[in-house]
Amino acid sequence: MGKLYVVGIGPGGLDYMTIKAKKAIEESDIIVGYKTYIKFIESIIQDKEVISTGMGKEKERCVKALELSKDKIVSIISSGDAGVYGMAGLILELRKDENVEIIPGVTASLASASVVGAPLMHDNCNISLSDLMTPYNLIKDRVEYASKGDFIISLYNPKSKGRPHYLKECMDIIKKYRKGNTPVAVVKNALRDGESTEIFTLETFKDDNVDMFSTVIIGNSESYIKDGFFITPRGYLINK
Amino acid sequence: MGKLYVVGIGPGGLDYMTIKAKKAIEESDIIVGYKTYIKFIESIIQDKEVISTGMGKEKERCVKALELSKDKIVSIISSGDAGVYGMAGLILELRKDENVEIIPGVTASLASASVVGAPLMHDNCNISLSDLMTPYNLIKDRVEYASKGDFIISLYNPKSKGRPHYLKECMDIIKKYRKGNTPVAVVKNALRDGESTEIFTLETFKDDNVDMFSTVIIGNSESYIKDGFFITPRGYLINK
Numbered sequence: 001m002g003k004l005y006v007v008g009i010g011p012g013g014l015d016y017m018t019i020k021a022k023k024a025i026e027e028s029d030i031i032v033g034y035k036t037y038i039k040f041i042e043s044i045i046q047d048k049e050v051i052s053t054g055m056g057k058e059k060e061r062c063v064k065a066l067e068l069s070k071d072k073i074v075s076i077i078s079s080g081d082a083g084v085y086g087m088a089g090l091i092l093e094l095r096k097d098e099n100v101e102i103i104p105g106v107t108a109s110l111a112s113a114s115v116v117g118a119p120l121m122h123d124n125c126n127i128s129l130s131d132l133m134t135p136y137n138l139i140k141d142r143v144e145y146a147s148k149g150d151f152i153i154s155l156y157n158p159k160s161k162g163r164p165h166y167l168k169e170c171m172d173i174i175k176k177y178r179k180g181n182t183p184v185a186v187v188k189n190a191l192r193d194g195e196s197t198e199i200f201t202l203e204t205f206k207d208d209n210v211d212m213f214s215t216v217i218i219g220n221s222e223s224y225i226k227d228g229f230f231i232t233p234r235g236y237l238i239n240k
Numbered sequence: 241m242g243k244l245y246v247v248g249i250g251p252g253g254l255d256y257m258t259i260k261a262k263k264a265i266e267e268s269d270i271i272v273g274y275k276t277y278i279k280f281i282e283s284i285i286q287d288k289e290v291i292s293t294g295m296g297k298e299k300e301r302c303v304k305a306l307e308l309s310k311d312k313i314v315s316i317i318s319s320g321d322a323g324v325y326g327m328a329g330l331i332l333e334l335r336k337d338e339n340v341e342i343i344p345g346v347t348a349s350l351a352s353a354s355v356v357g358a359p360l361m362h363d364n365c366n367i368s369l370s371d372l373m374t375p376y377n378l379i380k381d382r383v384e385y386a387s388k389g390d391f392i393i394s395l396y397n398p399k400s401k402g403r404p405h406y407l408k409e410c411m412d413i414i415k416k417y418r419k420g421n422t423p424v425a426v427v428k429n430a431l432r433d434g435e436s437t438e439i440f441t442l443e444t445f446k447d448d449n450v451d452m453f454s455t456v457i458i459g460n461s462e463s464y465i466k467d468g469f470f471i472t473p474r475g476y477l478i479n480k
Contacts, residue, residue: 008350015260018250018346022259081346081360083353085474089361092469104346104354104431106258106321110248113323114344120321121329122374123382125365125391133475134362138390142363145389149382151365191344229332234325235373 004069004098006088008081008105012040012192016111021103025075032065033077040192041077062090066098081107085128085156109154112187112215116197117229119185119217124152129159129166136166143170147177152223152232155216159207167207167216174218175202183219183230186210199230244309244338246328248321248345252280252432256351261343265315272305273317280432281317302330306338321347325368325396349394352427352455356437357469359425359457364392369399369406376406383410387417392463392472395456399447407447407456414458415442423459423470426450439470 005024010016022044025031031038031045035052038045051068053061065076078086084107091100113120125146129139146153153174159167171184180203188209189195198209202218210216223232245264250256262284265271271278271285275292278285291308293301305316318326324347331340353360365386369379386393393414399407411424420443428436428449438449442458450456463472 010258013260015263016258016344018256018258019262020253020255023255081350081354083350083358083360084364085361088354088358089471089474092358092466092471093473095467095469102354102358104256104350106344106346107350110321110323110344110347114321114328114342118323118328118332118342120323121325123365123367124324125363125386127363135476138476142389142391145385145391146365149385150378151382151385226332227335229335231329231332233333234329236375236378 001099002069002071003073004065004091004100005075006082006091006100006102007075007077008083008086008103009037009041009077009079010106011108011111011190012079014041014044016106016191018103018105021105024103027073028075029072030068030074031077032061032074037077037079040079058087058090062087062094066091066094069098081105084126108156108190108215109217111190112154112185112217115187115190115195116185116199116217117231119183119219119223119230119232120152120154121232121234122152122220124154126154126156128156129170130157131163140170140173143173147174150220152220153218157212158214158216159210160212167210171202171205178202178221183223183225185217185230186214188214190215199225199228241339242309242311243313244305244331244340245315246322246331246340246342247315247317248323248326248343249277249281249317249319250346251348251351251430252319254281254284256346256431258343258345261345264343267313268315269312270308270314271317272301272314277317277319280319298327298330302327302334306331306334309338321345324366348396348430348455349457351430352394352425352457355427355430355435356425356439356457357471359423359459359463359470359472360392360394361472361474362392362460364394366394366396368396369410370397371403380410380413383413387414390460392460393458397452398454398456399450400452407450411442411445418442418461423463423465425457425470426454428454430455439465439468
């Protein structure tokens with residue numbers, strides 16, 4: 001009898017995968033995934049059958065992985081955590097009676113946060129700016145509620161060619177509720193090859209270098225920069 | 241010259257630590273942490289000096305770890321991700337010129353989500369119900385804004401002896417905005433010894449088994465249960 005592991009491989013650097021994720025991949029006969037993510041783990045899957053497909057083929061990939069898992073050990077991989085904008089949901093939606101195990105991973109907001117300091121120390125939220133499956137009005141409403149609630153905000157999929165102005169519009173919403181000196185971090189390729197970071201404030205923010213491999217983190221009303229580190233204090237009741 | 245690793249060890253089970261976290265711990269001369277979390281990694285630190293302290297001694301622990309890191313390799317550990325309600329923020333607040341590296345981990349909401357299915361597939365937030373350093377009114381406001389924004393909500397520190405009624409009051413706020421059949425998961429000791437899960441709806445929710453080792457996840461308006469799995473679909477534009 002086969003099995004399907006739904007594996008979050010973390011940000012991409014092999015050391016930032018969980019031990020369990022690595023074991024699942026090693027145990028698998030077949031690895032299924034989007035080709036960009038397959039590349040991250042190339043060095044540990046050289047003896048495996050690999051089925052990689054391009055962007056937008058998520059459903060085909062999931063159907064195939066489920067089918068193969070009836071009598072093989074299969075891993076379908078997502079970057080970050082498979083359960084956060086990854087493959088876990090679609091696999092479970094399509095699942096009939098296959099044996100599925102979800103293996104969590106370090107999602108992009110956590111990876112990006114660790115690179116710039118400790119911005120997510122308090123209540124925080126993840127919002128994707130992709131409108132492929134969510135109306136833009138709902139995305140903007142969420143940014144507004146998150147701002148009102150003083151959540152630290154991590155923006156996934158912050159900018160793509162088809163919607164270059166969304167990020168700026170969402171930052172304008174946040175500016176209505178937060179001071180101009182609120183820290184903003186742009187982290188590109190966190191904890192993998194090509195990593196780069198920029199630290200701004202809401203006032204100085206520029207989105208020139210932001211792309212689909214970036215995460216943008218906006219601090220709450222207590223966040224500040226110290227010695228280059230982006231810090232949100234743990235509480236609202238202690239003095240800085 | 242020494243170094244301080246701020247290590248998120250993930251949910252507790254050794255396999256759910258990142259490879260980097262394990263390497264940092266192995267490389268360290270000294271391990272510092274809250275004794276409950278030290279227990280999780282006991283088997284891999286038997287040759288190390290261990291400094292474990294009780295609850296509420298966070299600042300002392302951080303000061304000590306920073307001091308020791310001037311000429312030793314030290315790991316200060318948090319469960320989950322050190323940057324989410326963990327030690328990373330306080331370390332950076334107290335840091336003078338010590339060499340600090342933050343290593344991310346699988347935070348409780350991700351670990352708990354993976355155990356019950358794929359509840360966090362869409363925009364989501366983490367809210368701690370602990371009022372030790374946050375006024376309860378602000379916590380309730382956040383629950384209200386998160387509800388209005390249709391975020392999936394993960395509640396950390398959901399219930400303690402000093403504030404047994406907060407969880408129920410917060411669920412009542414959420415009920416004003418979400419249908420009675422919205423799925424609610426209680427996951428205790430996710431991915432470590434003693435793991436248990438309960439799946440409710442907002443209507444049937446009971447907090448009898450909830451404690452400080454639990455995470456409570458409340459779905460958004462699209463979440464549903466299928467074959468025992470808690471699923472939030474990826475988008476709002478496709479039909480189920």
